[in-house]
Amino acid sequence: MDRQILLTPGPTPIPPETLKMESLPIIHHRTKEFMDLFNELHENLQYLFQTKNKVYSLASSGTGAMECAVANLVSPGDKVIAVACGVFGERWIKILTAFSANVIPLRSEWGAQVKPEELEKVLKENPDVKTVFSTHTDTSTAVLCDIKKYAEITAKTKAIIVVDSISGLGGQELYMDDWHLDAVVSASQKGLMSAPGLGFISVSPKAWGLVQESKSPRFYWDLRAFEKVFATGQTPFTPPVSLLRATNESLKMIRKKTLKNVWQETKELAQFTREVGSSLGLKMFPKDPCEILTSFKVPEGLDGQKIVKQIVEKYNISLAGGQDKLKGKVVRIAHMGYIQKADIQKGMKALAETLSSGVF
Ligand code: PMP
Numbered sequence: 001m002d003r004q005i006l007l008t009p010g011p012t013p014i015p016p017e018t019l020k021m022e023s024l025p026i027i028h029h030r031t032k033e034f035m036d037l038f039n040e041l042h043e044n045l046q047y048l049f050q051t052k053n054k055v056y057s058l059a060s061s062g063t064g065a066m067e068c069a070v071a072n073l074v075s076p077g078d079k080v081i082a083v084a085c086g087v088f089g090e091r092w093i094k095i096l097t098a099f100s101a102n103v104i105p106l107r108s109e110w111g112a113q114v115k116p117e118e119l120e121k122v123l124k125e126n127p128d129v130k131t132v133f134s135t136h137t138d139t140s141t142a143v144l145c146d147i148k149k150y151a152e153i154t155a156k157t158k159a160i161i162v163v164d165s166i167s168g169l170g171g172q173e174l175y176m177d178d179w180h181l182d183a184v185v186s187a188s189q190k191g192l193m194s195a196p197g198l199g200f201i202s203v204s205p206k207a208w209g210l211v212q213e214s215k216s217p218r219f220y221w222d223l224r225a226f227e228k229v230f231a232t233g234q235t236p237f238t239p240p241v242s243l244l245r246a247t248n249e250s251l252k253m254i255r256k257k258t259l260k261n262v263w264q265e266t267k268e269l270a271q272f273t274r275e276v277g278s279s280l281g282l283k284m285f286p287k288d289p290c291e292i293l294t295s296f297k298v299p300e301g302l303d304g305q306k307i308v309k310q311i312v313e314k315y316n317i318s319l320a321g322g323q324d325k326l327k328g329k330v331v332r333i334a335h336m337g338y339i340q341k342a343d344i345q346k347g348m349k350a351l352a353e354t355l356s357s358g359v360f
Contacts, residue, residue, distance in 0.1 A: 005317040007347045009139045009167055009293045010190040012337035014246075015253060018194060021246040029241055035233030041244055044251035048169060048192070048259070049184055049202050051176035056226045058199040059240045062166035062187030064221075065199030067095050069162050069185050071218040072203070072211045073131055076100035080131045081122055081159075083114045085145060086138030087323045088164060096133065099216050104129070110141050110326070113288040116149035123157050130210070132161045136168035137290035140323040142332065144172065144290035148179045155180045160207045166190065170254060171266045171292035171336035182207040188243065191262075191292065193250035193337040197243045250338075266291050269335035269344060276348045280355065285330045292336040295322075297329065299355070304328045307354055315350040317343075 006013050027033050045055035058065055070092075074080060080101050082092040085108040096103045106122055108114045114134075123129060132154050134145050147163050154161040160182035165174055169184075170191025176184050181204070188198035203211060203223065211223050225236040254262055270291040274284065277296050285295040298304040305328045308321040320332040333347055 002316055004312075005315075005343045005346060007333050007339060007343060008318050008320045009332060009334040009336065010187075011196050012190055012193065012334060012339055013343075014195060015193055015250060015338050017253070018246045018249045021249045022195065022242050024242070024245065026241055029239050030234065034239075034241065037241075037245055037248060038233040038235075038239075041248040041251065044248060044255055045200060045202075047255050048251060049176045049186075049200075050174065050178065050259070051184075051202055053176065053202045053204055054227070054230060055200055055202040056223060056230075057235065057239065057244060058201065058221075059197070059237070060199040061189075061196055062164070062185065062199055063091065063095075065166070065185035065187060065201050066091065066164055068199065068201050068221040068223070069183050070095045070099050070101070071216045071221045072214050072223045073160070073162060073183060073207060074099055074101050074210075075213065075215040077102055078130045079104065079126060079128050080133060081106055081119065081126070081129055083119060083132065083134040083145065083150065084108070085113055085135070085141055085143045086110060087140035088135045088138050088166070090324075092133040092135070092164065108143075111143065111286045111288075113143050113145050116146055116153055119150055120153045123153065123159065127157070129157070129159045132159055134161065134163055136163050136165035136174060137172055137292055139167040139293065139332075140326065142284075142286045142290055142293050142295035143288050147174070147181065151180045160204070160210065162207075167292055167336070168290070170259075170262060172290055173263055176202060176204075180204075188247050190334075191336045192247060193253070194247040195243060197240055198247055263291075266335060269339070269341060270294060272341060273333055273335055273344055273348065276345075280348075280352050285326070293320075293332055293334040295326075295330045295332045298331055302355070304331050307331060307351070310354050311347075311350045314354075315346070317347050317350050319347060319351070
C-alpha cells in the first residue's frame with residue numbers, strides 16, 4: 001500500500017528509525033535491559049516536559065492520562081475550575097463531572113482563548129478552588145491557551161494548575177518548572193512522533209500532596225503505585241515495552257535537534273501553511289491560534305467533511321475536518337512532529353484543487 005500522507009493532528013507520521021524500534025524482539029520488563037530503557041526514556045521525558053519532576057508513563061491514550069490526573073488530584077466534591085475553549089476543555093469538564101467534582105466551567109467563545117483576567121476574577125470570587133484545569137493547545141479549535149499566565153495567576157492562590165498538553169508538547173513552548181505548572185499530561189502520538197498508546201503525567205511536589213489525599217477511586221491509575229516502584233526502573237503493571245522503546249528513539253531525535261529548534265520549525269511550518277491558505281483566499285478559524293496546527297474556515301456553502309473525504313480518496317492525503325459544532329465548518333492541517341514541509345505542500349495543493357473543482 002502507498003504511504004498515506006498524514007496531516008492530521010494525531011496520529012502523526014513516525015520517523016523510520018522509530019518504526020524500526022517497534023519491530024525489535026520483545027524483552028522482559030523485569031530485567032536490567034528494561035531498567036536502562038526506562039531510565040533513559042525518563043530523562044528524555046523530563047527534557048520534553050522541561051522539568052525535574054518525575055514523569056510517569058502510562059499504557060493509555062491521552063484521555064487515560066487526563067483521567068489519571070483527575071483520579072489522583074481531585075476528591076469528590078472538590079471545587080475546581082475547568083478552562084475550556086474547545087472539545088478538549090469540555091473533556092476535562094466531563095471527566096471531572098464523572099469524578100463528582102464541583103466544576104466551575106470557564107468557557108470562551110470557540111476560536112478565542114479564555115482571557116487570563118477572567119480566570120483571575122473567578123479565582124478571586126472562589127477562594128476555595130483547589131485546582132484549575134486547562135488545555136494547552138485545544139486541537140479542535142486550534143486555539144493556544146495562555147497557560148503561562150494562568151499558572152502565574154494560580155500560583156498566587158492556594159490552588160494548583162493541571163495542563164493537558166497532549167497536542168502541544170514538543171511543538172509548542174512549555175516549561176513545566178519555570179512556568180510553575182503543577183501537573184502536565186501528554187501522549188505519544190502527536191508532537192512526540194510515536195505511535196498512539198502511551199500517556200504521560202508529571203506532578204509537582206506541591207501537587208503530590210493532593211495525590212496522597214485524593215479520595216477518588218483509583219487502582220490502575222494510582223500514582224502512588226507508580227512511585228513505589230519508580231526507583232527500581234519499573235512500572236507497577238506490564239508496560240508496553242515496544243512503544244516505550246520506540247518513543248525513546250523519537251525523543252532522542254527531538255533532544256538532539258533541541259526543543260527550541262523544533263518549536264522554531266513548527267512556527268515556520270505554521271507560517272508557510274497560513275501563507276498558502278491566504279493565497280487561496282482561506283481564512284483562519286481561531287482568533288488566538290496555536291502553532292502546531294492550522295484550522296481554516298470552509299468557504300460559505302461548502303461542506304468540510306466532504307472536502308476531507310474527497311482529498312483522502314483522490315490523493316491519499318489525510319487532513320482533519322471539524323469536531324462537534326465545527327463539523328463541516330473547518331479543515332485542519334497539522335504541522336507538528338515528523339510532518340514535513342513537502343507533505344504540507346502536497347496537502348495544500350490537493351486542498352486548492354479540490355476547492356476549485358467544486359465536485360464534491
Ligand atoms: N487533549 C487534546 C488537546 C487532544 O488533542 C487530544 C487528542 N486529539 C486529547 C486530549 C485526547 O487524547 P486521546 O485521543 O489520545 O485520548
